[in-house]
Amino acid sequence: MPEPKSAAPHADGQPAAETWAFALALTAAFASVALFTALRHEMWRDELQAWLIASESRTFAELVWNMRYDGHPPLWYVLLYAASRITQNPLAMKLLHVSVATASVLVVARRAPFTRLQKTLFAFGYFPLYEYAAISRNYALGILCLFAFCAAYRAGAAAKNYVALAAALALLANTSAYGLMIALAFALMLAYELWRARGGERAALRSKWRELTAAAVILASGVGVSAAQMLPPRDGGNIIGWRFYGSLADVANVLRVAWRGFAPLPIPEYHFWNSNVMAPPVGAALACVVLAAAALMLARRRPALVAFAAGAGAMLLFTLAKFHGYNRHHGHFYVLFVACAWVAAVVPRAEAPRHKRWARVSLFLESHKARALVALFAVHVAAAAVACAVDWRYPFSHNQRVAEYLRAEGFDDLYIVGDEDAMVSPVAAYLGRKIYYPRGDREGTFIVWDADWRYWPQADALDAARRKAVERGEDVLVISNYRLGPRTPAGVVPVTEFTGSIVGDEDYFLYLVRHDAASAELPRDTPP
Numbered sequence: 001m002p003e004p005k006s007a008a009p010h011a012d013g014q015p016a017a018e019t020w021a022f023a024l025a026l027t028a029a030f031a032s033v034a035l036f037t038a039l040r041h042e043m044w045r046d047e048l049q050a051w052l053i054a055s056e057s058r059t060f061a062e063l064v065w066n067m068r069y070d071g072h073p074p075l076w077y078v079l080l081y082a083a084s085r086i087t088q089n090p091l092a093m094k095l096l097h098v099s100v101a102t103a104s105v106l107v108v109a110r111r112a113p114f115t116r117l118q119k120t121l122f123a124f125g126y127f128p129l130y131e132y133a134a135i136s137r138n139y140a141l142g143i144l145c146l147f148a149f150c151a152a153y154r155a156g157a158a159a160k161n162y163v164a165l166a167a168a169l170a171l172l173a174n175t176s177a178y179g180l181m182i183a184l185a186f187a188l189m190l191a192y193e194l195w196r197a198r199g200g201e202r203a204a205l206r207s208k209w210r211e212l213t214a215a216a217v218i219l220a221s222g223v224g225v226s227a228a229q230m231l232p233p234r235d236g237g238n239i240i241g242w243r244f245y246g247s248l249a250d251v252a253n254v255l256r257v258a259w260r261g262f263a264p265l266p267i268p269e270y271h272f273w274n275s276n277v278m279a280p281p282v283g284a285a286l287a288c289v290v291l292a293a294a295a296l297m298l299a300r301r302r303p304a305l306v307a308f309a310a311g312a313g314a315m316l317l318f319t320l321a322k323f324h325g326y327n328r329h330h331g332h333f334y335v336l337f338v339a340c341a342w343v344a345a346v347v348p349r350a351e352a353p354r355h356k357r358w359a360r361v362s363l364f365l366e367s368h369k370a371r372a373l374v375a376l377f378a379v380h381v382a383a384a385a386v387a388c389a390v391d392w393r394y395p396f397s398h399n400q401r402v403a404e405y406l407r408a409e410g411f412d413d414l415y416i417v418g419d420e421d422a423m424v425s426p427v428a429a430y431l432g433r434k435i436y437y438p439r440g441d442r443e444g445t446f447i448v449w450d451a452d453w454r455y456w457p458q459a460d461a462l463d464a465a466r467r468k469a470v471e472r473g474e475d476v477l478v479i480s481n482y483r484l485g486p487r488t489p490a491g492v493v494p495v496t497e498f499t500g501s502i503v504g505d506e507d508y509f510l511y512l513v514r515h516d517a518a519s520a521e522l523p524r525d526t527p528p
Helices: 020-040 045-056 060-066 075-084 091-111 116-123 126-134 139-152 162-173 177-196 200-206 209-230 248-262 280-297 302-321 327-344 356-367 369-393 399-409 421-431 451-455 461-472 515-521
Strands: 415-419 435-437 442-444 476-480 492-498 508-513
Touching: 020 091, 020 116, 020 126, 020 369, 045 060, 045 075, 045 091, 045 421, 060 075, 075 091, 075 139, 091 116, 091 126, 091 139, 116 126, 116 369, 126 139, 126 327, 126 369, 139 162, 139 177, 139 327, 162 177, 162 209, 177 209, 177 302, 177 327, 200 209, 248 280, 248 302, 248 327, 280 302, 280 327, 280 356, 280 369, 302 327, 327 369, 356 369, 399 421, 399 492, 399 508, 415 421, 415 461, 421 435, 421 476, 461 476, 461 508, 461 515, 508 515
Parallel strands: 415 435, 415 476
Antiparallel strands: 435 442, 476 508, 492 508
């Protein structure tokens, strides 16, 4: 099959750039759909947790301190910190995130060695359009850094700018744990190329020793900062410990995450998010097929194969031993493959696998790569259509509606008790004020995932609210993400409820606790 016109290589092995007219047209179309989807999407707790940490931090040092329990590298938080110096409106995070996602599409549209059809389908796929554009998380920034690396990558030591490549990988490592694993995988790919260099390539490398030294320092520094920030404190309570076991069922469950990354087809229903139409056992079997096919497709482009094998292997081990994750995490298998397919179009073809049968399969898959990518990207477009259609029509979360209701009804000045804390914390972002969280016995906005949070006894929100009403001598509002019961005690007035969110556990129930009734049952000097 002839290569697409846009993928015709230059003398340095880098595919020719796409025309600016097409790149800008595709980028503008994507930006329009992504912005509309993001504005229709109601942000949920994980999105607003990062915003609250950034906006509540008065200094950069305080930012680093506040995010120590979240388990993420600092780059996204730094950008949010800068944005929050301009405005405290969470809408700023949406606009920043859509800008990052749009920049990724521009890099793909302009520089990726894919056909125009492939670029268009990829841009409007599930992860670029929904998970990494409409939902504001740190992962979109990692995609941008990864594609910037691919755009800067060249075949041959003389043509490479190792400082630029190392800078892209250092930034990628500081976006997420998955970004760190992928950055190390591509760093290993570069090391493999250095090790395999011969003749003129080795001579070119000797002349670039200063550049290689600087690149190594930049990459090591980036990896070090990322690892240091993600290292949990001693009193950490969020995703702690490692699981060193691996039954057959565990391995199958881990393999399934790769399938969910390559084929994130949600069940077309109201609570579609993080679902998949394929049953778990079938998904695990299909994952083996997909991973093997991807590896064989890259088998004759050895550097790309090294990066894919290292990155996919690291993520599978991480899933098995540390954190299973959700679609937004599993999508890194897909993004890794796309990046490796990009690199594979740049590096020269190596010898076929020695085993004749595998050699024939590898040649067949490589010769049909263009069709395979179109089919893969089309699956993701279908998944994006389901996700966007449901999110456009139904509320993802009710937290913003709760804040608007409280302001409209004059309840926003009341002392507020919130439980469960993580689910109620997004309301604090839209109210711009602190909430008392019985779990952990503290006031705040963002959640502090420390040992107190992890091991604090299950809170009784109603009892805590009644005690606060007595202590403060005023009415107290309770916001919970569960219904307190069919009958409430005297002095506790059900206010309203917000139900039917896509997330499910961000439905809210509001109660007013009268301080006079609480005082009649609990004396004012009752200890909290």
